[in-house]
Amino acid sequence: TTRVGVRRNLDGEQVRPLKLCIIGAGGFIGSHLCEKLMWDTHHSVLAVDVYGDKIQHLLSPGKSWSDRIEFYKINIKHDSRLEGLIKLSDLVINLAAICTPADYNTRPLDTIYSNFIDALPVVQYCRVYHKRLIHFSTCEVYGKTIGSFLPADSPLKKDPAYYILKEDESPCIFGPIEKQRWSYACAKQLIERLIYAEGAENDLEFTIVRPFNWIGPRMDFIPGIDGPSESVPRVLACFSNNLMRGEPLKLVDGGQSQRTFVYIKDAIEAVLRMIENPARANGHTFNVGNPHNELTVRELAELMTDVYCKVSGNPRPAVPTIDVTSMEFYGQGYDDSDKRIPDMTIIKKQLEWEPKTPVYDLMESTLTYQHTTYAQAVKKAMSKTLAN
């Protein structure tokens, strides 16, 4: 059932039902956004994606929201229906992208085309038809912190001025061109600049979102179960897969990189506020993350191992992690951001939003989902391989 009444925005004004064109609606973030919109609001969605599996539960007929969501199986690279859908909508949200680190240095062309070239027509249609655009960028546009260039023993490394990432102040620091890892960040940066310029020169109404490691159910795929066995998903799915298989978790270059993790359901609340508060969100770029949930990747591996053992009842593995080089794991051209702590001043001020869920809790609900969704299938796949 849906809980839909009159909706009011942060300024107490009534929010009329909106028609949203969500591109990339079938992905991890898109699926949670569609759920939120169907379950808790009166807005309707034109859901565009090449895959619909993650929103299938919303599309089956007979739901109380069935007349508010339509799925369009469209590849935006080459489908003229996109223009018409944008024209029909009040607001466009673009999530479509190749956004898996394993692809950045191994498929740099696809990465650049997907994150820049394919996003271009979306921006242009929004300008031509005067549609508001919420575009998903990434925290990777910050690249490395200034502090990463300080000597290892410098006391300044502890000074937040050298690592906190601010939307309106921090520079974007990428490695050299041979480090193709930065193809993604650079393409996202250029589309951000283009959108900003469309705002400045042509009055495009836009909001840019920079997600900082949003985590939760339905993120990516488990290789060999609901995705290709040779593909490498993002770290949450990689570690989940290792844990379900009873394999050691692979730590790239010592697992020293630091990340902050935010629960997808907290983050979706921020996106809903952007949707319903255009006067507060337009023209802004927002960090969306949880600065209190910082872990090194090594600590993430330890936490996930502890939580998975609790959730599954499995004993703690004798060898929980192994070290691999980035060359072995990702191949040539890999590089990494050292640390990512979002400054929250702007989003707090504009949207009165703060993340809530501590990292242990978000990991517990996510790994419970992974275990109940995949553990049986992983076991079956492993026994089949053994039998062969």
Ligand code: NAD
């Ligand atoms: P995702 O891969 O789960 O979702 C992206 C969706 O876009 C997929 O369903 C994919 O099929 C679709 N898509 C890609 N190319 C398309 C095309 N040509 N035509 C139609 N559909 C296409 O990723 P996500 O985690 O949901 O990320 C969504 C957005 O947020 C991306 O732009 C990503 O760069 C950004 N982002 C996410 C995170 C995070 O923490 N999850 C962090 C930084 C940035």
